[in-house]
Amino acid sequence: MTRRTLAVVSAGLGQPSSTRLLADQLATATRDALARHGDDVDIRPVELREHAHDIVNHLLTGFPSPALREVLDTVTGADGLVAVTPIFHASYNGLFKSFFDLVEPGALADRPVLAAATGGTARHSLALEHAVRPMFSYLRAVVVPTAVFAAAEDWSGGTVDGALGARVTRAGGELADQIHRRTPSTGPADPFALTTSFDELLGGRDR
Incomplete structure (x- = not known):
């Protein structure tokens, strides 16, 4: 059984948060779909509200705190990403x-991403297509076809059912398919790793 990691980022500001609830539902659907592929998964939830001050400080200083560095490594080193705002x-x-402004260029290249969002009414659902999906496309991630939006009326007793439940299941399956077909991640890239040998740096070969 192949071991996979799934980072689950939620940007809800309240507690309890419908954004976190949707993120958990999507993570469960992805885990179940990966299990059908014979893959085991380590789900790593990230609630951004817990790191809000560190995020602002990093934007101002250019240096992450140890806790934020760990979170960034979790996200960029995972086999797949669920991102809900x-x-x-x-x-x-x-x-x-x-x-996501703090994610290094190229760190999410070819990384499967499931994009999702919550809002007061379904009128906000198009934001997934005109804002969220383009951002991840710019980061060169592979965004699965099904994006999931949950309005206030979609929740019933803290669970999803009906059309939303079917959409969650489909999106989780799409993310699992993308993760399964890729080689397991070896963790975040080392920004200080040499990609060129010393011989090449010293002009040891013709260009």
Whole structure:
């Protein structure tokens, strides 16, 4: 059985948070689909509200705290990513965007991502396509076709069912398929690793 890691980022600001609840549902659907592939998964939840001050400090100073460095490594080193944001003013919230602004260029290249969002009404659902998906495409991630939006009326006793439940299941299956077909991650890339030998650096071969 292949061991996989799944980072689950939620940018909800409240507690309890419907954003975190949706993230958990998507993580469960992905885990179940990976199990059908014969893969075991280590789910690693990340609640951005717990790191809000560190995120702002990193933006201002350019240096992450040890706790935030660990979170960034968790996200960039995972086999797959579930990313869920509340929708404010027709786009992702500032905490969500600020966190992904800190991800190194190329760190999410070819990384399977399931994008999801919550909002007061279904009118906000298009933000997934005109804001969230383009951001991850810019980061060169592989965003699965099904994005999931949950409005307030979609929740019933803290669970999802009906059309939303079916969408969660489909999206989790798509993410699991993308993860399963890739070689397991070896962790975050080392930004100080040499990609060129010393001989090449010293001009040891013709160009």
